[in-house]
Amino acid sequence: MASAPSARGGSAPDAQRRIRRNxxxxxxxxxxxxxxxxxxxxxxxxxxxxxxxxxxxxxxxxxxxxxxxxxxxxxxxxxxxxxxxxxxxVRPALGWRAEFVAGHLPGPGKDWSVGVLNGGQHNVVVEHVDYRLTLARAPAAGQPGEDDGWTGLAGVGEQLVAAGLRPTVDFRLVGMGAGYPLVATGTYETVGVGVFSKRFLDEVRAFHMRIQVIDSVGDTHERIVQCLEGAREAVVAPVEEAHPVTHSVTTATPELPAARTEQRSDRPPA
The missing domain is CATH 1.10.287 (Helix Hairpins)
Structure with a gap:
C-alpha cells in the first residue's frame, strides 16, 4: 500500500485517565x-x-x-x-494494538485490525463505549470539544453507510456492551474493536473509540483509542503478495573451434 501522510483529524488524548471515583x-x-x-x-x-x-x-x-x-x-x-x-x-492498564491482517474482510489484500486489552492485575467491567468519526472529505475544522461528535455503535454505523462504506466489506465493528468484562490475562491477547479495509483508510481521516471501565474499587477509567493511528505509516504497511516473476534463462553455448580446411594440390612442387 502506498504510504500517505498521516492526517490526524479530530485529535484526542491517547492516554488512560481516571474520570470518576466511587x-x-x-x-x-x-x-x-x-x-x-x-x-x-x-x-x-x-x-x-x-x-x-x-x-x-x-x-x-x-x-x-x-x-x-x-x-x-x-x-x-x-x-x-x-x-x-x-x-x-487494582487500577487497569488499558492498551490497544493494531496491525494489518488477512482474511477478516473479503478481498485478497490485508486489512487494518484493532483490538484493546487490559494489562492490569485485576479484571474491569465495561461501563460505556462510543465512537467519533471524521471523514477525509470533511472540511478542516478546529479541534472538537471533549464531548463533541461522540455516538454509539448504531450511530457511527449509520454515518459510515451514509459515507458509502459497506459493512462486512469495507469495515466490521465489534460491539462491547455495558457489563462486558475485560479480563486481566497477563498476555497481549486483545479484544477486537474492528477491522478496516484500505478503502476505509482512504475515506476516513480519523476514527476514535472511547471506552470507559469500572475497576474493583468502583473508580471509572477512560481510554480514547485512535483506531487509525499508524495505519498510513510506511513502517507498518502490509507485505503484499508478490507476483511470480518469470526469469528468462539464457544458456550460453560454447563456441566450437573452427574446422581447419586443407587445400591440396596435385601439382608437384617446383
Whole structure:
C-alpha cells in the first residue's frame, strides 16, 4: 500500500485517565478525615485557653475527648491511605494494538485490525463505549470539544453507510456492551474493536473509540483509542503478495573451434 501522510483529524488524548471515583469508598473516608482534623484543631486551640475563657460560649463546647479523637483520626487516615494504595494496585492498564491482517474482510489484500486489552492485575467491567468519526472529505475544522461528535455503535454505523462504506466489506465493528468484562490475562491477547479495509483508510481521516471501565474499587477509567493511528505509516504497511516473476534463462553455448580446411594440390612442387 502506498504510504500517505498521516492526517490526524479530530485529535484526542491517547492516554488512560481516571474520570470518576466511587463516592462511598473514596469521598466518605476523606470527608471523615477532614472532619476529624477540624475537631483536632478545635480541641488543640480550646486546650490552650484559660479556664476563664473556656467558661464562655463557644469555648465551652467540647466535641470529643483526646483519646477517642486520636484513635478515630488514626483509623480514618489509615483507611484513606489503604484505599489509595489498593486503588493503585487494582487500577487497569488499558492498551490497544493494531496491525494489518488477512482474511477478516473479503478481498485478497490485508486489512487494518484493532483490538484493546487490559494489562492490569485485576479484571474491569465495561461501563460505556462510543465512537467519533471524521471523514477525509470533511472540511478542516478546529479541534472538537471533549464531548463533541461522540455516538454509539448504531450511530457511527449509520454515518459510515451514509459515507458509502459497506459493512462486512469495507469495515466490521465489534460491539462491547455495558457489563462486558475485560479480563486481566497477563498476555497481549486483545479484544477486537474492528477491522478496516484500505478503502476505509482512504475515506476516513480519523476514527476514535472511547471506552470507559469500572475497576474493583468502583473508580471509572477512560481510554480514547485512535483506531487509525499508524495505519498510513510506511513502517507498518502490509507485505503484499508478490507476483511470480518469470526469469528468462539464457544458456550460453560454447563456441566450437573452427574446422581447419586443407587445400591440396596435385601439382608437384617446383
Amino acid at each position: 463516592r462511598w469508598l473514596f469521598t466518605a473516608p476523606l470527608v471523615l478525615l477532614c472532619f476529624l482534623g477540624v475537631v483536632l484543631v478545635w480541641e488543640i486551640v480550646r486546650g490552650n485557653l484559660s479556664e476563664a475563657t473556656r467558661a464562655h460560649w463557644p469555648w465551652r463546647l467540647q466535641l470529643m475527648g483526646a483519646e477517642p479523637l486520636a484513635s478515630l483520626l488514626a483509623v480514618a487516615a489509615g483507611a484513606v491511605l489503604a484505599r489509595a494504595q489498593y486503588a493503585r494496585t
